[in-house]
Amino acid sequence: MFVKKVEFDVDAHIEKAFPKALKGEVGFIGRSNVGKSSLLNALFGRKLAKISSTPGKTRSLIFFKVNNSYYFVDFPGYGYAKSSKTERNKWERLINNYFNLNRPRRAIFLLIDSRIPIQLSDLNAFEWLISIGEKVAIVPTKIDKLKKAELLKKIADIEKAFYGADKFLPVSSVTKNGLKALDAALCEYLTERIEVNLGE
Numbered sequence: 001m002f003v004k005k006v007e008f009d010v011d012a013h014i015e016k017a018f019p020k021a022l023k024g025e026v027g028f029i030g031r032s033n034v035g036k037s038s039l040l041n042a043l044f045g046r047k048l049a050k051i052s053s054t055p056g057k058t059r060s061l062i063f064f065k066v067n068n069s070y071y072f073v074d075f076p077g078y079g080y081a082k083s084s085k086t087e088r089n090k091w092e093r094l095i096n097n098y099f100n101l102n103r104p105r106r107a108i109f110l111l112i113d114s115r116i117p118i119q120l121s122d123l124n125a126f127e128w129l130i131s132i133g134e135k136v137a138i139v140p141t142k143i144d145k146l147k148k149a150e151l152l153k154k155i156a157d158i159e160k161a162f163y164g165a166d167k168f169l170p171v172s173s174v175t176k177n178g179l180k181a182l183d184a185a186l187c188e189y190l191t192e193r194i195e196v197n198l199g200e
């Protein structure tokens with residue numbers, strides 16, 4: 001596994017609280033309840049990210065320091081119907097501020113729930129990330145809930161809808177299916193530059 005060491009570093013509600021950048025970072029973004037924190041815990045091999053019992057509560061960016069060199073950033077979930085307009089504005093401002101900063105982002109993992117129809121909010125998030133030049137890997141989550149044939153059809157639909165994504169990495173944090181491929185992608189995104197340097 002890519003993660004050898006991980007620690008919680010910063011829970012940032014405002015831009016000023018973002019930590020100083022390390023060698024590289026990746027973000028985990030997606031609708032509330034899609035399984036971001038569960039996936040992070042699966043990658044960490046321990047329960048460090050809080051699993052929400054009440055969706056839509058987290059309104060901060062959580063920075064986990066990995067191998068003393070990288071940040072994994074857990075984003076607050078979007079698309080929670082019950083959140084107020086003020087909350088949504090705050091969320092948007094925080095996210096915009098993060099993406100406006102010139103941090104060493106290598107990729108954004110956009111998680112989408114494979115159990116439900118493709119959501120407009122996910123497509124909007126994807127288009128927006130692509131429009132600002134981010135490299136996006138689509139991660140269909142909770143694949144343990146689908147039968148094999150359903151899953152194949154679903155992934156084909158997702159590949160069509162999210163055309164332009166760098167990778168498609170279906171996972172289950174429960175069965176750990178797909179986790180190895182996701183781990184390999186993380187390794188590729190975060191260590192690419194280092195390998196290039198070594199090769200010089």
Ligand SMILES: Nc1nc2c(ncn2[C@@H]2O[C@H](COP(=O)(O)OP(=O)(O)OP(=O)(O)O)[C@@H](O)[C@H]2O)c(=O)[nH]1
Nearest residue numbers: 032033034035036037038052056077142172173174
């Ligand atoms: N069956 C199944 N359930 C999952 C999986 N991943 C997450 N869940 C469940 O989905 C719910 C939400 O998971 P979280 O990891 O807290 O989701 P989140 O995206 O971090 O949610 P917010 O922090 O509110 O944005 C929890 O009840 C998890 O147990 C999965 O792979 N399979």
Ligand SMILES: [Mg+2]
Nearest residue numbers: 036037050052
């Ligand atoms: Mg979470």
